[in-house]
Amino acid sequence: MLHVVTRHGVAILVGLGFGAVLALAIVDEPSGSLHAPGGVAVFVGNLTALVGTYLALVMVLLVSRVGIVERAIGQDQLVRWHKRLSPWPLSLIALHAMLTTIGYAQAAKAGVWAELGSFVRTYPDMLAALVGFGLMMAVGIASIRAVRAKVRHETWWALHLYLYMALALSFAHQIVLGPSFVGHPITVAVWSVAWAATAGLVLVYRVGMPVFRTLRHQLRVVEIRTEGPGVASIICEGKDLDRLGVAGGQFFAWRFLVRGMWWQAHPYSLSALPSPRYLRLTVKAVGDHSSAVAHLKPGTRVAIEGPYGRFTRESSTQPRVVLLAAGIGVTALRALLEDLPGDSRPVVVLRASKAEDLVLRAEIEELVRARGGKLHELIGSRSKVRIDRGSLVRLVPDLKSRDAFVCGPPEFVGHIEAVLKSAGLPLTRIHHEAFSL
Numbered sequence: 001m002l003h004v005v006t007r008h009g010v011a012i013l014v015g016l017g018f019g020a021v022l023a024l025a026i027v028d029e030p031s032g033s034l035h036a037p038g039g040v041a042v043f044v045g046n047l048t049a050l051v052g053t054y055l056a057l058v059m060v061l062l063v064s065r066v067g068i069v070e071r072a073i074g075q076d077q078l079v080r081w082h083k084r085l086s087p088w089p090l091s092l093i094a095l096h097a098m099l100t101t102i103g104y105a106q107a108a109k110a111g112v113w114a115e116l117g118s119f120v121r122t123y124p125d126m127l128a129a130l131v132g133f134g135l136m137m138a139v140g141i142a143s144i145r146a147v148r149a150k151v152r153h154e155t156w157w158a159l160h161l162y163l164y165m166a167l168a169l170s171f172a173h174q175i176v177l178g179p180s181f182v183g184h185p186i187t188v189a190v191w192s193v194a195w196a197a198t199a200g201l202v203l204v205y206r207v208g209m210p211v212f213r214t215l216r217h218q219l220r221v222v223e224i225r226t227e228g229p230g231v232a233s234i235i236c237e238g239k240d241l242d243r244l245g246v247a248g249g250q251f252f253a254w255r256f257l258v259r260g261m262w263w264q265a266h267p268y269s270l271s272a273l274p275s276p277r278y279l280r281l282t283v284k285a286v287g288d289h290s291s292a293v294a295h296l297k298p299g300t301r302v303a304i305e306g307p308y309g310r311f312t313r314e315s316s317t318q319p320r321v322v323l324l325a326a327g328i329g330v331t332a333l334r335a336l337l338e339d340l341p342g343d344s345r346p347v348v349v350l351r352a353s354k355a356e357d358l359v360l361r362a363e364i365e366e367l368v369r370a371r372g373g374k375l376h377e378l379i380g381s382r383s384k385v386r387i388d389r390g391s392l393v394r395l396v397p398d399l400k401s402r403d404a405f406v407c408g409p410p411e412f413v414g415h416i417e418a419v420l421k422s423a424g425l426p427l428t429r430i431h432h433e434a435f436s437l
């Protein structure tokens with residue numbers, strides 16, 4: 001119930017803010033200014049600036065990791081919205097820069113380049129805004145799909161920091177020069193509070209909380225255990241770990257504090273519920289970070305951000321569930337299974353290309369047995385072992401009366417979701433964690 005209220009509350013606040021920003025640009029336009037030379041371009045330029053920066057703030061808020069919003073909506077959904085929204089603020093701000101320069105040039109009967117030069121020389125805070133604009137456009141170009149595909153995840157993450165800097169650099173010129181702000185102290189106050197609140201939330205949730213949790217729980221690697229080909233469990237010891245408030249199926253962003261790794265945080269699910277002294281994650285080597293974790297030395301300090309994720313029993317609408325995972329997706333499934341009550345009789349479907357890829361298998365078998373459930377293992381290549389509506393209903397005859405939890409690579413999650421929908425399961429009963437953001 002709280003999640004539904006939060007979801008609707010967030011949507012209403014964002015909608016109201018959008019309406020207020022539109023109204024601000026329109027109401028504050030002095031009558032007659034549209035008929036003056038360059039008036040239309042300046043008006044539309046102001047409108048696009050206000051809407052563009054408002055949407056940029058919304059984008060920042062979507063990934064600010066505010067706990068209550070993360071739990072209500074889920075990080076994967078928030079990141080999806082963030083990505084979907086991203087072309088808008090950048091295009092609108094680019095349009096603002098273009099139209100405002102054209103409008104002022106028309107009013108001054110000057111050339112566009114001459115007007116741009118005069119902006120930088122004579123208007124306060126314009127140089128900073130121009131640098132901010134350049135940074136925004138650089139990030140915009142890097143976001144074009146063809147370029148993005150070639151950029152490493154870490155570089156991509158670092159580029160986002162420039163976007164924060166770009167927004168900060170552009171703030172002053174908006175307040176000092178924007179027609180909606182000049183001579184409107186209340187508007188300046190409200191806009192400044194909105195910016196300060198957004199920056200505050202980012203600092204608290206993306207910096208303050210992780211630092212606090214890391215200092216409080218004092219995590220260190222104590223053991224690395226090989227689980228299968230290219231898969232290792234990392235056991236971390238710390239203080240009061242049962243007070244982290246983790247539900248089975250959730251994940252943290254992990255930062256191992258050694259040379260070459262401290263600056264990158266990667267998401268890994270817990271592969272077991274925390275005990276007061278230990279946390280466990282299980283990682284499959286697919287790239288440089290996930291390969292390096294298997295070679296961490298005992299004693300390595302660990303910083304954490306989280307817990308995140310809605311892949312938990314709390315999301316379930318029915319008492320009975322079916323859990324499906326492929327490959328390394330068993331990690332979140334294993335922890336979620338451990339969190340289910342003893343009489344839950346879960347059906348678990350594990351998918352792997354080879355038997356040795358079924359890591360944590362013995363633990364899962366034991367947890368399923370203790371809960372009176374059933375375990376199905378589907379081993380073989382995708383062409384030989386297909387999961388379709390018919391085969392799934394044969395494995396889980398009462399599928400329609402259960403909630404489904406699906407975890408693993410994005411292609412597997414997408415395929416199973418489609419199969420579940422075709423089998424008549426409504427979207428509200430399908431929960432997923434795709435191992436890619």
Ligand SMILES: Cc1cc2nc3c(=O)[nH]c(=O)nc-3n(C[C@H](O)[C@H](O)[C@H](O)COP(=O)(O)OP(=O)(O)OC[C@H]3O[C@@H](n4cnc5c(N)ncnc54)[C@H](O)[C@@H]3O)c2cc1C
Pocket residue numbers: 153154251265266267268269270281282283284285286287288289290291328331332433434435436437
């Ligand atoms: C919610 C979630 C839970 C996950 N849980 C597990 C788990 O329990 N065990 C496990 O082995 N793997 C898990 N993963 C996947 C794991 O995060 C990636 O395999 C790992 O980050 C790859 O990093 P790399 O440097 O080794 O490889 P790279 O070659 O850099 O990346 C391989 C792919 O992983 C993704 N990726 C890389 N870095 C990040 C990042 N910082 N954030 C998000 N995605 C990234 C990208 O899509 C990339 O294409 C999880 C992913 C998510 C999103």
